Amino acid sequence: MNAVLEAHGLGKRYGRRWALADCDLTIPASRVVGLVGPNGAGKSTLLQLSVGLLTPSSGEVAVLGGTPAAKLGKIGFVAQDAPVYAGMTVADHLRIAAWANDGFDLEGARARVEQLDLPARQRAGRLSGGQRAQLALTLALAKKPKFLLLDEPVASLDPLARREFLQLLMAAVVEDDISVILSSHLIADLERACDYLVVLAGSHVQVAGPIDELVATHHRLTGPRQRGGQPLPSGQELVTESHTDVQSTLVVRHDTPILDPAWTVSVVSLEDLVLAYIARDKDTRGKREAQDPPSTPSARNLKVAS
């Protein structure tokens, strides 16, 4: 078993809307995976399906080689906004987590709480957002998980708390060889921590792979204005294109070196790479809507806005 997460045709539907559709995804072990996409892309849905908080409408998901329910003891999960019991103290949280999990490292958790300057007798409802996130992470880590999933863990934190949180996370990951997946709508949040990237947009997985590989195989091509869609050479895949009167800019994914001298090849930052895939998703959806006239008012609004 080398994959910590394997999804096949995974989907979740709410009424008529698919929050996640046709998700095929394999995440290898011992990676820190950034799950990136705009709000409403299905990141939270994917993570909640993976820890058994949601049941799939279609397909299946396996974590650590089993169903989420069967592997709960080996999964650590920090939910969005790090929910805690407002009326219970920090110490209470550690105590009941120790009762609810076999092999919970209570001593380690207490030491970490002290080290983080979390007031043990404070009610969790009066903690700051950053402290709450640290408490939630401490609880998840003390389970000694093999696989840690974090849903937008830093979204509500200020930059300093964000850095402290990621430091705490990375220290634990190095120490215990945990596989991690954490989601964010901003790649900048995760860039320093992650070595693997999954881009989710429009409830579909757009691209997934090791970050160094993605960076090595994506480039921006700048050249004279292209008239009509000239086909790219084989081994090169267009991600997005934009045109001015005289110039065309493409982002392509390529396995083979780019030899055409008409193009100026430049490096794509990770952020631009993510944005290119999100833009591609918007584009294809726009085209689909142009073919099938939108029937619902919301779909019409979307088109006017874009």
Place this chain on the structure above:
Amino acid sequence: MIRVSYWQFRLPLYIALAGLVVVAAAAGETGPSLAHLYDTTVGACKPADGNCRAALRLFNADDVLLRAIVQTLSLGLPAIIGMFWGAPLVARELETGTFRLAWTQSRSRLTWFAGKLAVVGLSALAVQGLLSLAFTWWWSPVGRANPTQFSPAQFGTFGVAPLGYVLFALALGIAVGTVFRRTLPAMAVTLVGFIGTRLAVIFWVRPHFAAAVRSVVSLNQSSSIGVGFSDNGQMALRFFPPDLPNAWLLSSTVTNAAGQQPAGSVLAQQCPSLIQHQAENQPFNSCVATLSKTFHDTLLYQPASRYWPFQWAELGSFAALAAVLVVFTAWRLRRQ
């Protein structure tokens, strides 16, 4: 998970136990004087002297407020527990998002639910049971003086039935909270649902726990007979059924062999003098004597001896409803 549930529930539990201590102290303080009052009034009167009605009135005039409080508390406690312990049990987790913490620990969701159910359910049973015990002791002189154990208020206050009510109210609160996912509306619906179910059982279910006993008695055995006017203004006789201490009288119908009731036309025919001299006793008594020859009183009732079987049947019915709600909730939680 029992420890987890207990730790999270200990504050409400301590509050309830403290309340119980206060109620027990109040009952212990006032109970003996009520018993003493009974011994000196109803307990001391002799039917031969004819002073028992006065003694009963004297006894019943005392501690009226306390009696009302006892009945209100006892009838209301299950609703309170359903609203404040049951409704938030799942709803608050869903509302605040803490279910994402609770249900991603190592134990399954159903184990979590079972732990909650065990701790809160046993607490509710203990609180209601101890309260009922204290009230049963306190109320015993009142019960002896007023043999009305089957009255809806008393039947639901004492015995084992309240245990069924509290289980049902709790399960209803939990189930409604799970469906509504919000505490406040769940509390309101729990209250309405609980009261509605209790009333429905009183009127439509409880009378049928056992086939009523049918007994035909002569009019002379009625506790009293009076003259009055029926709805359409005609004169009618009123029959008050005989006293059946602690029994539950369901109906009392006066008919003749042909099934006719002594309506105005029958009265006019049988007792013409009563219509003319309605204020006098003589024609009235002779009229009753005449009617008794052809009319009789058919009683349908549940005898006093059925009190405990009915209490157990009531407990069983509400416990079964609670079980159905718990199974439903577990099913909902699994496919959440």
